[in-house]
Amino acid sequence: MTTAGLAAPRLRWADLVRVGAVGLRTRPTRALLSALGIAIGIAAMVAVVGISASSRAELDQTLDRLGTNLLTVSPGSNLFGQDAKLPLEAATMIERIGPVTDVSAVGRIDAKVYRTDRIPKAESGSLGVRAVDLDLPATVGAELADGTWLNAATARYPATVLGATAASRLGVTEAGPDRQVWLGDRWFTVIGILRPVPLAAELDSAALVGGPAAESYLGFDGHATTVYTRSPESQVEAVSEVLAATANPEAPNEVKVSRPSDALAAQLATDR
Known part of the structure; x- marks a missing residue:
């Protein structure tokens, strides 16, 4: 039997979402921890940038005053x-x-x-x-x-x-x-x-x-x-x-x- 001319199998968007949701439904704790880790990482990056900018502004003010x-x-x-x-x-x-x-x-x-x-x-x-x-x-x-x-x-x-x-x-x-x-x-x-x-x-x-x-x-x-x-x-x-x-x-x-x-x-x- 020949397979020439057959299209490669592809998941529809609805099927893709359904398959992806299986992990969320069956392992909610792992999904929650993964999301929490991403959130902590983003928050840490924002905090570091914010502290640096704040420190620079404070230093500039101090130098201007002195x-x-x-x-x-x-x-x-x-x-x-x-x-x-x-x-x-x-x-x-x-x-x-x-x-x-x-x-x-x-x-x-x-x-x-x-x-x-x-x-x-x-x-x-x-x-x-x-x-x-x-x-x-x-x-x-x-x-x-x-x-x-x-x-x-x-x-x-x-x-x-x-x-x-x-x-x-x-x-x-x-x-x-x-x-x-x-x-x-x-x-x-x-x-x-x-x-x-x-x-x-x-x-x-x-x-x-x-x-x-x-x-x-x-x-x-x-x-x-x-x-x-x-x-x-x-x-x-x-x-x-x-x-x-x-x-x-x-x-x-x-x-x-x-x-x-x-x-x-x-x-x-x-x-x-």
């Missing part, structure tokens, strides 16, 4: 490996750079801060003391959690603003005329407490005093250990290239320039 245009200047080492110093005029010279819009200097002081004068000197809690310019909050984006910032009057007297970490370790929860800390072998009144400063974390663990008071009571020599600068986003790279030579024309190799926010690198990493 700004990507903050640069810092600090002393490095000389040719003999010794710690260098910035010139006394470093901040003033940096202010003369055309695109620079904000400049504020901070100087490290050889002193510690304690809750009372009864605490042993060795138990400093890794808290330091810094002499600061009055325009520091505007330059680094610092905000007060309580009290007030230093002004032209309080910067001349034993008054201090505590960083967030310093206040927490010292157990100082609020500022006021009756809140004092033992700083450099004398009492300083806590007039303010800062919130954490993301772009200048070194300020969080320090007691901040005005430059005149630091010179009068703490022996501050006037040399800045960090100079913060702001400039337009489009000019940041150009400013960065001339900061070292401007801050210390005689020895630009002894100056370190950095971008503490690393915001630009964070944006590139997020894009990747």
Whole structure:
């Protein structure tokens, strides 16, 4: 018998649906688990994409709020490996750079801060003391959690603003005329407490005093250990290239320039 000319057998759509439904009717649990697995997989993919997009948006908002245009200047080492110093005029010279819009200097002081004068000197809690310019909050984006910032009057007297970490370790929860800390072998009144400063974390663990008071009571020599600068986003790279030579024309190799926010690198990493 020959089969030439016979058409290949094919199921009609109705038969195909009926056969396919047999598995659903006879093994409902397996069908349910298969559908559940597909649903979980799709939901997981949607969640991952949603979390990534949400995190990117949040990061962009944070970077926009903090700004990507903050640069810092600090002393490095000389040719003999010794710690260098910035010139006394470093901040003033940096202010003369055309695109620079904000400049504020901070100087490290050889002193510690304690809750009372009864605490042993060795138990400093890794808290330091810094002499600061009055325009520091505007330059680094610092905000007060309580009290007030230093002004032209309080910067001349034993008054201090505590960083967030310093206040927490010292157990100082609020500022006021009756809140004092033992700083450099004398009492300083806590007039303010800062919130954490993301772009200048070194300020969080320090007691901040005005430059005149630091010179009068703490022996501050006037040399800045960090100079913060702001400039337009489009000019940041150009400013960065001339900061070292401007801050210390005689020895630009002894100056370190950095971008503490690393915001630009964070944006590139997020894009990747």
